[in-house]
Amino acid sequence: MLTRKQMQLLEFIRQRVDRDGIPPSFDEMKAALDLRSKSGIHRLITALEERGFIRRLAHRARAIEIVKIPEAMERGFVPKVIEGDRANLPSGAMPVTPDALDVPVMGKIAAGIPIEAIQNVTHHVAVPGSMISGQGQHYALTVEGDSMIEAGINDGDTVIIRQQSVAENGEIVVALIEGHEATLKRFRRKGGMISLEAANPAYETRILPESKVKVQGRLVGLIRNY
Structure with a gap:
């Protein structure tokens, strides 16, 4: 299960990867979700990783890989x-x-x-x-x-x-x-x-x-x- 913010962040990452071939920066994520600090993005990223929706690759900039997406996003719900x-x-x-x-x-x-x-x-x-x-x-x-x-x-x-x-x-x-x-x-x-x-x-x-x-x-x- 995902919270609304977690879902929004996952969808934003997916859109940027589809468009640019690379994930957005933390600053871009913060602006997109209208958060005041990067610490909020860190918590969301960690939650998505713990739930198996993304994977962070070591020693690479912007190294976020989408592993799976919720069924609701697949259907464009x-x-x-x-x-x-x-x-x-x-x-x-x-x-x-x-x-x-x-x-x-x-x-x-x-x-x-x-x-x-x-x-x-x-x-x-x-x-x-x-x-x-x-x-x-x-x-x-x-x-x-x-x-x-x-x-x-x-x-x-x-x-x-x-x-x-x-x-x-x-x-x-x-x-x-x-x-x-x-x-x-x-x-x-x-x-x-x-x-x-x-x-x-x-x-x-x-x-x-x-x-x-x-x-x-x-x-x-x-x-x-x-």
């Missing part, structure tokens, strides 16, 4: 943010604002047949602060499947989740089933049973005992990838 905390998300997209915060992407979530439970952090996405205002931790998940398509959630979208263990009827949640399968569905409780409803008539509602379902968060927003 530019997030388009759609706000919403219920099923009916607006269709318009809004740009990432200056107050954007980095939210960890924890892996993939099924909007269809449940898949393996939430994984480790893979990267971060920038999310407008207004979307995640208030208390609580937030994380993001990449959607796989089309069972929530009528709620405006498509295969490949990134959902922003507020971490919580309770939910109200009708909310879209991340539900962990029997401790090992995670899915994104509309939540309803009746008596001691939990219904996990799809937003696609091709998928059946799953009804499970309350003891087998654990809420891990509630949908608060969405990033659409075009």
Whole structure:
């Protein structure tokens, strides 16, 4: 996983190597990232090297070699943010604002047949602060499947989740089933049973005992990838 500054520096180095055949100087990096001192660049370079994205070659000036790049950079990923905390998300997209915060992407979530439970952090996405205002931790998940398509959630979208263990009827949640399968569905409780409803008539509602379902968060927003 990379912070936003680490991602910016890696992208700047890549652009300069592609254009000039050599990496930028530390002064150029400092100016590009609008940092006050070279010590900040040193810390970013060290972090990128420790994470295996670059390699510094000894006894050579500007000797920085890019070893790998994040998947998001390979795809030219530019997030388009759609706000919403219920099923009916607006269709318009809004740009990432200056107050954007980095939210960890924890892996993939099924909007269809449940898949393996939430994984480790893979990267971060920038999310407008207004979307995640208030208390609580937030994380993001990449959607796989089309069972929530009528709620405006498509295969490949990134959902922003507020971490919580309770939910109200009708909310879209991340539900962990029997401790090992995670899915994104509309939540309803009746008596001691939990219904996990799809937003696609091709998928059946799953009804499970309350003891087998654990809420891990509630949908608060969405990033659409075009």
